[in-house]
Amino acid sequence: MTFIDPRDIAFWLYDWLHADDLTRHSAYADHSRETFDAVLALSEQIATDLFANHYKKSDQVEPRLENGRAKVIPEIKQAMAAYAEAGLFAASFAPEFGGMGLPHVVDTASMAHFMAANIATAAYPMLTAANARVLVKFGTEAQIAGFAKPQIAGRSLGTMCLSEPQAGSSLADIATRAAPDGDDVLGPRYRLTGNKMWISGGDHDITDTIVHLVLAKIPGADGKLPPGTGGITLFIVPSVLADGTRNDISVAGLNHKMGYRGTTNCLLNFGEAGGAVGYRLGEAGQGLAIMFHMMNEARVFVGLGAAALAMRGYRQSLAYARERLQGRAGKDPASAPVPIIRHADVKRMLLAQKALAEGALSLILYCAHLMDRERVAADDAERARAASLLGLLTPVAKSWPSEFGLEANTLAIQVHGGYGYTRDFDVEQIYRDNRINPIHEGTHGIQGIDLLGRKIIRDKGVALAALGEEIVATVTRAEAFADLRSLATGLDIVWDHLVEVVQSLIALNDPARALDNASAFLSAFGHVVVAWLWLDQATVLRAQPAVDPAWADGKLRACRYFIEVELPKVAPLLMTVASLNDVAATMPEDAF
Amino acid sequence: MTFIDPRDIAFWLYDWLHADDLTRHSAYADHSRETFDAVLALSEQIATDLFANHYKKSDQVEPRLENGRAKVIPEIKQAMAAYAEAGLFAASFAPEFGGMGLPHVVDTASMAHFMAANIATAAYPMLTAANARVLVKFGTEAQIAGFAKPQIAGRSLGTMCLSEPQAGSSLADIATRAAPDGDDVLGPRYRLTGNKMWISGGDHDITDTIVHLVLAKIPGADGKLPPGTGGITLFIVPSVLADGTRNDISVAGLNHKMGYRGTTNCLLNFGEAGGAVGYRLGEAGQGLAIMFHMMNEARVFVGLGAAALAMRGYRQSLAYARERLQGRAGKDPASAPVPIIRHADVKRMLLAQKALAEGALSLILYCAHLMDRERVAADDAERARAASLLGLLTPVAKSWPSEFGLEANTLAIQVHGGYGYTRDFDVEQIYRDNRINPIHEGTHGIQGIDLLGRKIIRDKGVALAALGEEIVATVTRAEAFADLRSLATGLDIVWDHLVEVVQSLIALNDPARALDNASAFLSAFGHVVVAWLWLDQATVLRAQPAVDPAWADGKLRACRYFIEVELPKVAPLLMTVASLNDVAATMPEDAF
Secondary structure, three states: OOOOOHHHHHHHHHHHOOHHHHHHOHHHOOOOHHHHHHHHHHHHHHHHHHHHHHHHHHHHOOOEEEOOEEEOOHHHHHHHHHHHHOOHHHOOOOHHHOOOOOOHHHHHHHHHHHHHHOHHHHHHHHHHHHHHHHHHHHOOHHHHHHHHHHHHOOOEEEEEEOOEOOEOOOHHHOOOEEEEEEEEOOEEEEEEEEEEEEEEOOOOOOOOEEEEEEEEEOOOOOOOOOOOOOOEEEEEEEOEOOOOOEOOEEEEEEOOEOOOOOOOEEEEEEOOOOOEEEEEEOOOOOHHHHHHHHHHHHHHHHHHHHHHHHHHHHHHHHHHHHHOEOOOOOOOOOOOOOEHHHOHHHHHHHHHHHHHHHHHHHHHHHHHHHHHHHHHOOOHHHHHHHHHHHHHHHHHHHHHHHHHHHHHHHHHHHHHHHHHHEOOOOHHHHHHHHOOOOOOOOOHHHHHHHHHHHHHHHOOOHHHHHHHHHHHHHHHHHHOOHHHHHHHHHHHHHHHHHHHHHHHHHHHOOHHHHHHHHHHHHHHHHHHHHHHHHHHHHHHHHHOOOOOHHHHHHHHHHHHHHHHHHHHHHHHHHHHHHOOOOOOOOOOHHHO | OOOOOHHHHHHHHHHHOOHHHHHHOHHHOOOOHHHHHHHHHHHHHHHHHHHHHHHHHHHHOOOEEEOOEEEOOHHHHHHHHHHHHOOHHHOOOOHHHOOOOOOHHHHHHHHHHHHHHOHHHHHHHHHHHHHHHHHHHHOOHHHHHHHHHHHHOOOEEEEEEOOEOOEOOOHHHOOOEEEEEEEEOOEEEEEEEEEEEEEEOOOOOOOOEEEEEEEEEOOOOOOOOOOOOOOEEEEEEEOEOOOOOEOOEEEEEEOOEOOOOOOOEEEEEEOOOOOEEEEEEOOOOOHHHHHHHHHHHHHHHHHHHHHHHHHHHHHHHHHHHHHOEOOOOOOOOOOOOOEHHHOHHHHHHHHHHHHHHHHHHHHHHHHHHHHHHHHHOOOHHHHHHHHHHHHHHHHHHHHHHHHHHHHHHHHHHHHHHHHHHEOOOOHHHHHHHHOOOOOOOOOHHHHHHHHHHHHHHHOOOHHHHHHHHHHHHHHHHHHOOHHHHHHHHHHHHHHHHHHHHHHHHHHHOOHHHHHHHHHHHHHHHHHHHHHHHHHHHHHHHHHOOOOOHHHHHHHHHHHHHHHHHHHHHHHHHHHHHHOOOOOOOOOOHHHO
């Protein structure tokens, strides 16, 4: 089955975000709607044939260690080969790097197919592209040729090695040491020693080589690692050196996860035999800044994965609800059982999933669209505006689909009843796969602090005001349609409430207290953003004749459901934030 | 570690619900607080030593079929033997049946220890007690001697065989046929043919015999099964007949579940070789009525399991948060990392779990207390009042802990970060185990319809009014304490809102429309009930000197958190109900 409705993709890309307009810009002049559609059709095909085919198997047959090396099922290697052959590793890279030069929004829609089909297998190219993009931006020519191009060609896969066993959310605590070791053509050379935890794709037998990007500290003159985040630097650490010998990296263990099992997840030891060779990327001390460049992209892709899994769960439970017969429409016990989609509570669970899943995916595509807008901006002001909106929405893109995609997935199980709890159906695995998303690449709590602390309070509401202009514009457009008027009013009121709460927090001038309820704010803010995106899409639907009236009715109903049933949940969350509720934050440890 | 704090149990049983007062009644005259405490201490001990010991193993080594028979790991048999030897199968049965004659509230608290330690292993005695209780109430003397007593002694385990592959929520659709086959000492004999799905404990090698209670239809004069629920009858179908031969029951397959794996879950075929021998329990056509007697008890125990898992997740993530060092308290990067319990967002996740888990468990104990009140009532009016409250709260007891226990469990994973997503820690399994609870013994949707349709609208709000009196009494008591006054007002306002909404639904006189949003009502109603129970407990705490001030402060804060942060979430749910929001219910099927 198709996990993402091609009608939705076409609507989002062309009717809503006007991706075809991008082709007027010189960067995308070689492209057209036809080339975009060809990539998307090919993506869906490969995703269906070579990613979805081993969805269950990659869960049941976990990666294993053999002679100290991680092994995965052969289907993953076949999927990667097809992905590489189709040129998809290169999709969003400029032609000068061997890429297709696709806009982000098309690349993202392409990846949605793969993540819906098999999130664990899709993680390999996702990480690889994020890694290569950093190299292309910050690397020297030699580093790009040596490390980025093999990844863009799909011959080598990439990782990000940030966390350590004692340092997950707190990167200041990393203890991996990088000692200077001269220079060579690939840049300033260092010897790295330390342990890196939670390394997705950290080892495998899919490709012969792996390019690790490793965060480490350069010791000071006293030989000690500086405290805090100051000295953190990023290094390119290839699994195999230029002379063909293996670098000093060993797999200390594989993590056995609740889901997402097809992606190897490793504890890697660097430098057990004296020091792994690493080449500095960028300047010393610039590590966190470069890492965040990569991390911001990864965060949007985490949200994409969560949204894609929400879509898959919705589509599979919808198919099940159409087929499964049980209960009756009326009171006649002798009448035939009906498909369960006829029952009000099942409809509710399906419409809720639709509103959450499509809302989540449209949020991610909107963020990708902002990346494109940044690229094609006519002037600096336009570019800055797109960048500012993207910065504001990145923590939301990471966390909202992760939180509410899971809520959608639990409904997908519920629609299946007892069958959904068995491993004969996919929905329980979808849920397990999705459960990592509120954790990796920055937990929910970290995103809340990023959004409220950095992107709003420290920013003094500047980006927020830009978002407000977009929202007001949508509300104004929506008011022109009688059936959207009450929804527009609903959004307008909640937005004003949110802005008022933010202003009170800025005026408070006590960031620590303001952030006590940052997680509640994050959830509330995400709901407002998604309500806005739904309403914005509704105005597009209402402004054009419906080619497919039933489909358009479904979209408009999902919009109405979201604004009437979901959006009001924002009020109690904002109340908690506005009242500076401190019952948890001030709780003494011994009272737990 | 202790999964349920003995201080909590003592507070709930004695300070709050006055279980020791029950010993003044003749039914419990042989008991005292000392005998209660002895049973609870023994329960905790056995749960820790013989149930918790194989928690992971029973997940990893699933039940398997061997020569057509289900086999489980030997630890389960050892656990059952210890449980039987301690007399716990008999805990709540009257001495005349070989029981201990414990009040329900003590029996329930005892079971909480086992469910927290290993929900899948605890399911066997839970189902057995529910089965035996039905036999004791509806069976003949011979049936009690033949089938109830072996279960009360723990020599035989019991099941409930209700669902069929095509009939889960809709029992009117069952197709198992029971043909009359004369009489014997065990009652009217029938031959049963049909397939039963989702049978927990349906086969195993723990005991030599199993007592199945099977729902089937007796064919009419035309040889056909009557449509609807009319002809449904309950039968006792032993796995082994009185003459020692095996009954005609075969295991057609084991279901492989997301969690709860230690409990075998079978598709059973009855009568493949001509007809399984079954003895009618009660009268023909009385099956659903008897079954609901058992089901109502099972529903409270489903809620108990969900609450116990919420407690376990809370306690384990609390222990982790006290030990795990990460991040800093201040801005000095050279300072030592602190336990993560010092971070505001971690405190929030712990306090939320505490408020949800302890709220859930106190709800279940309150329901058990109502069962006891029904038993010891001084007169019919008192008895009817307890029964009416219990009937109203049963769907809430089933569903609220199932819904919000899962929410607590997902926070338990989140507190652990990446570690919580691995199978090295327990929390991911706790979550998987708990995910069945919104499904089995009546889905969330079914509970919503039961609560709003049957227990409130059809009841014309009589039971609701009784609950209202209890709530008003608590609010009045709470107003005497300055620090509880605003919480009391908060509850009072929400309660009035809820009653108003219910009155509008009753006045509407259109049950189908009123029930469109029954699930939202169920969640909202549960929140109000739990807020009331928290406030009620707070009044008890404030009325007595705190022996353990830190512990009491924690309780009062959990109460405050629940009423200030959780209770306001009721308003948007009630709004959806009150507005008769029909965007989902009227959605055409082709619009999905």
